[in-house]
Amino acid sequence: MRQVAILGIGQTKVDEHWDYSLRELAGFAALDALQDAGLERVDSIFVGNMLSGIVSGQHHLGTLVADWIGLRGAEAVKIEAACGSGAAAFRAALMAVASGETETALVVGAEKMTDKAGHDVTSALATAADADYEVEQGVSFVGLNALVMRRYMHEYGWQHADFAAFSINAHANAVHNPNARLQFAVSAKEYSKAGMVASPINLLDASPIGDGAAAAVIVPAERVTGTSLRPRVVVAGSGAATDTIAIHSRRRPLFLDAAQASAKRAYAQSGLGPADMDLFELHDAFSIMSALSLEACGFAEPGQGPRLALDNAISPKGPLPICTRGGLKARGHPVGATGMYQIVEVVQQLRGECGPTQVEAAKAGMAQNIGGSGATVITHILKKG
Amino acid sequence: MRQVAILGIGQTKVDEHWDYSLRELAGFAALDALQDAGLERVDSIFVGNMLSGIVSGQHHLGTLVADWIGLRGAEAVKIEAACGSGAAAFRAALMAVASGETETALVVGAEKMTDKAGHDVTSALATAADADYEVEQGVSFVGLNALVMRRYMHEYGWQHADFAAFSINAHANAVHNPNARLQFAVSAKEYSKAGMVASPINLLDASPIGDGAAAAVIVPAERVTGTSLRPRVVVAGSGAATDTIAIHSRRRPLFLDAAQASAKRAYAQSGLGPADMDLFELHDAFSIMSALSLEACGFAEPGQGPRLALDNAISPKGPLPICTRGGLKARGHPVGATGMYQIVEVVQQLRGECGPTQVEAAKAGMAQNIGGSGATVITHILKKG
Numbered sequence: 001m002r003q004v005a006i007l008g009i010g011q012t013k014v015d016e017h018w019d020y021s022l023r024e025l026a027g028f029a030a031l032d033a034l035q036d037a038g039l040e041r042v043d044s045i046f047v048g049n050m051l052s053g054i055v056s057g058q059h060h061l062g063t064l065v066a067d068w069i070g071l072r073g074a075e076a077v078k079i080e081a082a083c084g085s086g087a088a089a090f091r092a093a094l095m096a097v098a099s100g101e102t103e104t105a106l107v108v109g110a111e112k113m114t115d116k117a118g119h120d121v122t123s124a125l126a127t128a129a130d131a132d133y134e135v136e137q138g139v140s141f142v143g144l145n146a147l148v149m150r151r152y153m154h155e156y157g158w159q160h161a162d163f164a165a166f167s168i169n170a171h172a173n174a175v176h177n178p179n180a181r182l183q184f185a186v187s188a189k190e191y192s193k194a195g196m197v198a199s200p201i202n203l204l205d206a207s208p209i210g211d212g213a214a215a216a217v218i219v220p221a222e223r224v225t226g227t228s229l230r231p232r233v234v235v236a237g238s239g240a241a242t243d244t245i246a247i248h249s250r251r252r253p254l255f256l257d258a259a260q261a262s263a264k265r266a267y268a269q270s271g272l273g274p275a276d277m278d279l280f281e282l283h284d285a286f287s288i289m290s291a292l293s294l295e296a297c298g299f300a301e302p303g304q305g306p307r308l309a310l311d312n313a314i315s316p317k318g319p320l321p322i323c324t325r326g327g328l329k330a331r332g333h334p335v336g337a338t339g340m341y342q343i344v345e346v347v348q349q350l351r352g353e354c355g356p357t358q359v360e361a362a363k364a365g366m367a368q369n370i371g372g373s374g375a376t377v378i379t380h381i382l383k384k385g
Numbered sequence: 386m387r388q389v390a391i392l393g394i395g396q397t398k399v400d401e402h403w404d405y406s407l408r409e410l411a412g413f414a415a416l417d418a419l420q421d422a423g424l425e426r427v428d429s430i431f432v433g434n435m436l437s438g439i440v441s442g443q444h445h446l447g448t449l450v451a452d453w454i455g456l457r458g459a460e461a462v463k464i465e466a467a468c469g470s471g472a473a474a475f476r477a478a479l480m481a482v483a484s485g486e487t488e489t490a491l492v493v494g495a496e497k498m499t500d501k502a503g504h505d506v507t508s509a510l511a512t513a514a515d516a517d518y519e520v521e522q523g524v525s526f527v528g529l530n531a532l533v534m535r536r537y538m539h540e541y542g543w544q545h546a547d548f549a550a551f552s553i554n555a556h557a558n559a560v561h562n563p564n565a566r567l568q569f570a571v572s573a574k575e576y577s578k579a580g581m582v583a584s585p586i587n588l589l590d591a592s593p594i595g596d597g598a599a600a601a602v603i604v605p606a607e608r609v610t611g612t613s614l615r616p617r618v619v620v621a622g623s624g625a626a627t628d629t630i631a632i633h634s635r636r637r638p639l640f641l642d643a644a645q646a647s648a649k650r651a652y653a654q655s656g657l658g659p660a661d662m663d664l665f666e667l668h669d670a671f672s673i674m675s676a677l678s679l680e681a682c683g684f685a686e687p688g689q690g691p692r693l694a695l696d697n698a699i700s701p702k703g704p705l706p707i708c709t710r711g712g713l714k715a716r717g718h719p720v721g722a723t724g725m726y727q728i729v730e731v732v733q734q735l736r737g738e739c740g741p742t743q744v745e746a747a748k749a750g751m752a753q754n755i756g757g758s759g760a761t762v763i764t765h766i767l768k769k770g
Contacts, residue, residue: 001485021517044625053438053509058516060467063627063761067634073646075625076761077473080463082445088462092477099483100386101623124438131443132406238486240429240460242448249452261458376448376461 001098003221006233006382008037009344014181014212014332016114022049022056022211026065026110029213029340033106034069037217044075044102048089048109049336050082054124055116065108075102082128083285084371085109086339087378090216091238097218109340110213121209125335128372130246142206142286144247144373146198149288152254153200156303160200163287164191165309167204167329170284173316174326176356179341181210181332205287207328214340216347226384233350236272236364237381239265245375254303256374259296263368266379267298270364274298277381278362279321279349281342283370284328293368294322297379316357324349324357339369339378346382386483388606391618391767393422394729399566399597399717401499407434407441407596411450411495414598414725418491419454422602429460429487433474433494434721435467439509440501450493460487467513468670469756470494471724472763475601476623482603494725495598506594510720513757515631527591527671529632529758531583534673537639538585541688545585548672549576550694552589552714555669558701559711561741564726566595566717590672592713599725601732611769618735621657621749622766624650630760639688641759644681648753651764652683655749659683662766663747664706664734666727668755669713678753679707682764701742709734709742724754724763731767 010032012025020028026047034040047062058064062076081088086109093105113121122142126135129144139147153160167186174180186204194204218235226232241261247253267273274297282297284290291305299320300308308314314322325331325345328338346365348354359365364383370376395417397410405413411432419425432447443449447461466473471494478490498506507527511520514529524532538545552571559565571589579589603620611617626646632638652658659682667678676690684705685693693699699707710716710730713723731750733739744750749768755761 023517050444051438053436053512056516057512057520059435059465059512060514060630060757060760062466063756064515064630066627067629072629073626073643076466076627077477077625078465079477080444080465081447081461092462092464092480095477095481095484095486098486099480101480101483127438127442127444129445130449131441132408135442240462241458242451242461244452244457245445245449258458371448372445375445 004094004097004218004235005221005224006216006347007219007224008033008217009347010036011179011214011341011344012212013179014210014334017211022052022058022110022112023064023068025112025211025213026108027069029215030065030069030106030108033215033217039104039217041071042074042104042106042217044096044105045071046089046093046105046107047078048085048340049078049111050080050085051111051113051124056112081376082371083335084339084369084376084378085336087369087380090340090343090380091240091378093218094235094238097220104219106215106217107340108213108215109337111334111336112211113209113334114211133246142198142201145286145288146201148247148253148373149200152288155254158306161192162306162310163205164188166284166287166290167191169314170323170327170329173324173357174330177325177331180326180330181208182330201286207285207333210332210334212332212334212337214337214344216340216343231351231384233347233382234385235380236383237266237270239263240378242376243374245372247373256292256296258374258377259293259368262377262379263297266381270381272364272381276364277366279324279359279365281345281367282322283368284323285333316359321359324354324359342367342369343380350382350384389479389482389603389620390606390609391601391732392604392609393418393602394732395421396564396599396726396729397597398564399595399719402596407437407443407495407497408449408453410497410596410598411493412454414600415450415454415491415493418600418602424489424602426456427459427489427491427602429481429490430456431474431478431490431492432463433470433724434463434496435465435470436496436498436509441497466761467756468720469724469754469761469763470721472754472765475725475728475765476625476763478603479620479623482605489604491600491602492725493598493600494722496719496721497596498594498719499596518631527583527586530671530673531586533632533638533758534585537673540639543691546577547691547695548590549573551669551672551675552576554699555708555712555714558709558742559715562710562716565711565715566593567715586671592670592718595717595719597717597719597722599722599729601725601728616736616769618732618767619770620765621768622651622655624648625763627761628759630757632758641677641681643759643762644678644753647762647764648682651766655766657749657766661749662751664709664744664750666730666752667707668753669708670718701744706744709739709744727752727754728765735767735769
C-alpha cells in the first residue's frame with residue numbers, strides 16, 4: 001500500500017449552529033482544509049455522516065458538499081458507520097488514495113443535530129443500536145451504556161467517583177480549544193452533583209451532542225515534504241473491526257473486542273505499539289467508554305482503565321495524554337463528525353499547534369472512533385516523518 | 386492499481402418481502418455470493434444502502450449485516466450515494482482490495498422499501514434531491530424527472546409513444562429473470578394507456594420500488610483462474626463523477642455530464658470504448674433516463690437516445706442490449722441495491738447464464754448506476770479474461 005500523508009486540516013466549532021445548514025458546516029471545514037493544504041481541487045470527496053437523512057431530510061450528502069464547495073464533478077460519496085462514520089470515511093479515502101485510483105482526497109466528517117428536539121435526537125441516535133433486538137425494547141443509547149457501566153462497577157469494584165478524572169481532564173483541556181463546545185473546567189464536586197441521565201451515567205459522564213464538521217486533505221506521501229515549521233504527518237497505521245451491535249450477544253460485554261482487533265491491526269501496520277503513542281484521542285462518548293478503550297488498546301489491564309485517570313496519567317503532561325482538545329466529553333460529539341475531529345486534533349498535536357495542552361515532542365498519536373457501544377471501531381496511527 | 390476479479394455473486398428476488406427484515410435480505414444475497422465464491426469468510430464488507438435509517442430505523446447497517454451472516458469481527462461499513470449507493474459500495478470495495486489493505490471483500494446492495502406507505506416512500510426518496518432548493522418547493526423525485534422528460538420532448542421533438550420501446554424491452558427481458566419483480570411483457574398499447582404518475586411520466590415509464598439485495602465477492606485477480614464453464618470476470622474500468630444535485634443549477638439539464646465523465650474514466654481505464662460493449666446495464670429509473678444515459682455514454686448523439694430503442698437496437702439480439710434482465714423498470718428498483726443488481730447481471734451475462742436473454746458471445750459489459758437525476762454516476766466495465 002502506498003503511504004499517505006495528511007496535507008491539510010480544517011474544522012468548525014462544535015456548537016448549536018442554528019444559522020448554518022449541514023452543507024454549510026461541512027463546506028466551512030472542507031474549504032478550511034483545502035486552504036490549509038494549499039490545494040484548490042481534489043479528485044474525490046468522502047463525507048462521514050450518520051443522521052442527515054433523519055435530521056435534515058437530506059441524503060446524497062457527498063455530492064451536495066462537493067457541489068457547494070465548488071468541486072462540482074469530483075467523485076463524492078457518503079460513508080456511514082453510526083458514530084464511527086468520520087473515521088470510516090477517512091479509512092475509505094485512505095484506501096482510495098493508496099490504491100492509486102485517486103490522487104487527492106478530501107474527507108469531511110459533518111453532523112447537524114440541534115435542529116431537532118431532544119427526544120427526536122435520542123430516537124435518531126438509537127438507530128446506531130440494534131433496532132429489532134435493543135431499541136424495540138425501549139432502551140436508549142445512553143441506557144445501553146449505563147447498563148455496561150453499572151455492570152463494570154459491580155464486576156471490578158469501582159465507585160462512580162472513580163470516573164470523575166476522565167471528565168475533569170477532558171473539560172480542563174477544552175478550556176484551551178476554541179472549537180470545543182464546552183470550554184469550561186469542572187471539579188470532582190461538580191461531577192458528583194451533576195444531574196442523572198441514566199443511572200449511573202450523569203451529565204458529566206456523557207458527551208454533549210452538537211453541530212460541527214472537521215476535514216482533512218490526504219495525498220500520496222511522496223508528494224509532501226515536511227519543514228521544521230510544518231512537519232509532514234503520515235498515516236502509519238489503519239485498522240477497522242466490528243463486533244455484534246447488540247451488546248447482549250457479546251461473549252464479553254465488558255471488553256471491546258473490536259477495539260482490540262482494530263488497534264492491533266493499526267499497531268502491526270505501523271510497527272508501533274501502545275508504548276510508542278505520545279497521545280491517544282479516544283472515543284469518550286461516556287466515561288465508561290474511556291476506561292474500556294484504554295483496556296482494549298493495551299494501555300491498562302481489563303478492569304483497570306480508571307486507574308490511569310486516577311493517577312493523572314491522562315493529562316497532557318502525563319505518560320498517556322487523552323482527549324487533549326477536550327475529547328467527545330467537552331469538545332462535543334457531533335456524531336458523524338467526531339472521528340474527523342479526532343484525526344484533526346492528532347495532526348494539530350504532531351504539528352505542535354495545541355498551546356497549553358500541547359503534548360511535548362509528540363511524534364506519534366492514535367485516534368480511535370467507535371460506532372455503537374464498541375460495535376464498529378476504526379483506529380488510525382499518525383506520525384511525523 | 387492491482388486488478389480485481391469478481392469471484393462470486395448472489396441476489397434475492399426484488400419483491401414485497403414482508404416476511405424478511407433488511408438484515409435478512411442483505412444476508413441472503415451475501416451468503417449466496419459467498420457460496421458462489423467458495424469462500425467462508427471475507428476481510429471486509431461494504432453495504433450499499435440509502436434508506437435504512439428512515440424506513441427501518443436502523444443505521445449502522447454494515448456491521449449489522451456482518452454479524453448476521455456470521456462474519457462478526459470483519460471490517461464493515463455502509464456507503465450511501467442515494468440511488469447510486471450500490472455501485473458506490475462496489476467502487477469503495479474495489480479500491481480497498483486494489484490498495485492491498487484488504488484481500489477479500491463482500492459488497493452487498495440492500496434496500497427495504499415496502500414496509501412504509503407509498504407517500505412515506507415518496508418522501509424518503511425525495512431525500513436524494515436537494516432538500517433546501519428542490520424538495521422545499523414540494524416537488525417529488527418523479528416530478529423532477531417529469532420536468533426533464535417534458536423539456537426533452539419539447540427540445541428534440543419526440544412524442545411520448547417514442548419512449549415505449551424502452552419499457553417494452555425491459556419487460557420482455559424480465560419475463561425470463563426469476564428475480565425480477567415484474568415478470569410480464571407489456572405492449573405499446575398498454576404503454577399508451579398506463580396510468581399517469583407525473584405527466585408525461587406514466588406507470589410504464591417509471592421503475593417500481595421493491596425490497597431486495599444483490600451481492601458480489603471480489604478478490605485480487607491473480608487469485609482467480611477461469612475455466613471454460615466459469616470464465617474469470619475482472620473489473621476492467623471504474624469511474625465516478627458528480628454533478629449538482631439541483632437540476633435547475635445545471636448548465637445543460639438535458640445532458641448527463643456526470644455520466645459522461647464517469648463513463649470516460651471507465652473507458653480510459655479499461656482501454657475499451659462504447660463500440661466494445663456487448664451489453665449495457667443502464668439506470669432506467671424512468672424511460673427518459675435511458676435516453677439520457679445512452680447519449681452521455683457515447684452510444685447516441687444528444688437528443689437521439691430514443692432512436693436506438695425505436696430501431697430495436699437495445700434488445701438482447703441487437704447491437705447494444707440494455708436492461709437484459711429487466712432493468713430498473715421490470716427487475717425493480719430497490720434503490721440502494723440496484724447498482725449491485727446491475728453488476729451481478731453483467732457477470733451473469735459474461736458467464737453465459739442468462740437463458741433466453743443471453744447476449745451471444747458477450748465479452749465485455751458496462752453497468753452504470755445513478756444517484757439523483759444524474760447527480761452521482763458510477764460506471765463499471767467488466768470483462769472476461
